[in-house]
Amino acid sequence: MNTKKTVHRVVQGDCLEAMKKIPTNSIDFICADFPYNISNNPWLTMRWDKIVKADFWEWDKFDSPAVYLDFVFQVCHEYKRILKPNASMVLFFGYRYAGWIAFELEKRGEFTFRNPIIFNKTNPMLHIRKTGFRSCFEEGVWLVNDGWNFSPPKTFNFLGQAKMKNVLNYKIGKDGNKQSKHPTEKPEFLIGGLVEIFTNPWELVLDNFAGSGTTWVASYKKGRSCISIEKEDDFFQMIQARQARAERQRGD
Numbered sequence: 446m447n448t449k450k451t452v453h454r455v456v457q458g459d460c461l462e463a464m465k466k467i468p469t470n471s472i473d474f475i476c477a478d479f480p481y482n483i484s485n486n487p488w489l490t491m492r493w494d495k496i497v498k499a500d501f502w503e504w505d506k507f508d509s510p511a512v513y514l515d516f517v518f519q520v521c522h523e524y525k526r527i528l529k530p531n532a533s534m535v536l537f538f539g540y541r542y543a544g545w546i547a548f549e550l551e552k553r554g555e556f557t558f559r560n561p562i563i564f565n566k567t568n569p570m571l572h573i574r575k576t577g578f579r580s581c582f583e584e585g586v587w588l589v590n591d592g593w594n595f596s597p598p599k600t601f602n603f604l605g606q607a608k609m610k611n612v613l614n615y616k617i618g619k620d621g622n623k624q625s626k627h628p629t630e631k632p633e634f635l636i637g638g639l640v641e642i643f644t645n646p647w648e649l650v651l652d653n654f655a656g657s658g659t660t661w662v663a664s665y666k667k668g669r670s671c672i673s674i675e676k677e678d679d680f681f682q683m684i685q686a687r688q689a690r691a692e693r694q695r696g697d
Contacts, residue, residue, distance in 0.1 A: 451647060452670040453661065455688065457681045460653035463674045464523045472527045472672075473600065473648035474534065476639055476660050478631055479520075481539035482506075482513040517546060520653070525555050527651070528590040531599040533643045535562055537585045537631070547586040556588035557595055563612045564635055570617070583631070602642050613638070624687060630657050637663035644669050658684030662691050 456463050507513035517538075524534060534556075538546055547558040562585040569581040589598050603609055615632045617623075623630055636659050640650055646668045652660035655673035657680060664671035665688075675681045 451665070451668060452649070453665055453673075453688070454671070455655070455658070455661065455673045455675070455681070455684050457675060457678075459676055460674045461519060461523060464520075464527060464651075464653060467527045467651070467672070469526050470529050471649065472651045473529055473532055473645075474640065474643040475524055475528060475532075475651045475653075476535050476636060476643075477520075477652055477654050478537040478629065478656060479517060479654055480507075480513075481629075482510070482542070483539055514542070514546070517542075518549075521546075521550060521555070525590065529599060531589060531591050531596050533559075533587060533589050533598050533600070535585045535587050535639050535643070537583055540582075540584050543584040543586055547588060550588060551593055554593045555590075557591050557593050559587045559589055559598075560611050561585065562587055562639075564631070565612050565614045566617050567614050568616045568618070598643070600643055600645055600648070602645070604638070604642060608638065609642075624657065624659070624662075631659050633659050633663055636660055637667055640664050640667050640669055655684055656680055658687040662687055665691055665695075 507516065521536075528534060536546075537543075543561070547561075550556045551558045564583040564585070566581050566583075569579045572579045589596070613635050615635055622632070624633065640660070640663050644650060644667075647670060649670045649672065650660060650664045651672050651674075653674040655661060655675040658673060658675075661671050661673040661684060673684060675684055
């Protein structure tokens with residue numbers, strides 16, 4: 446009989462401080478939705494089918510692009526330490542930063558950039574001011590911890606040609622089966638697919654910007670272990686609520 450058990454930890458606190466307590470080379474996969482640093486801009490977004498200003502509160506506000514990027518690279522430096530050799534991570538950034546950050550991490554010889562991963566919104570919000578394009582996607586970057594050696598990823602489960610596209614469709618708002626009031630919640634079924642591709646059962650996933658706990662729930666349902674880190678009180682409570690709901694549904 447297999448006596449292995451998954452481990453699921455939810456930690457409240459600053460992610461840089463919390464990650465310092467994680468052992469070196471212990472994480473099998475990182476899935477992280479970074480702050481996009483867009484809340485200081487006069488843009489609009491959709492929240493629960495309502496169009497509102499894209500102000501996601503203080504956690505998404507940085508004094509300048511330089512301050513934001515310094516924070517990103519501090520986090521990624523810690524990723525380098527805790528991620529297992531040749532293990533993967535998928536990191537989501539705003540479109541202004543995603544490609545450049547992936548390029549810079551590769552240039553520094555820390556990670557190898559493999560692919561963009563696009564979450565395509567099939568029902569994007571209208572462009573009210575009609576001064577630009579409608580925002581139709583969220584952009585992730587797949588990176589491997591191989592020191593720019595282009596080694597095969599530690600784990601890569603090919604799920605079939607139909608599923609292995611790097612442009613994945615979903616709906617935003619209530620039509621997209623939103624599970625919480627978090628303003629930037631990622632779809633559970635898409636995050637679950639990434640967890641299934643980049644890990645095997647029992648392996649350990651990290652999400653250090655846990656938000657409403659989507660990565661935790663996806664890992665739990667897929668039989669993977671997960672460490673979730675979240676600083677904000679409201680979001681931490683959302684994670685606990687989703688955690689309890691998932692456990693009740695499974696009867697744990």
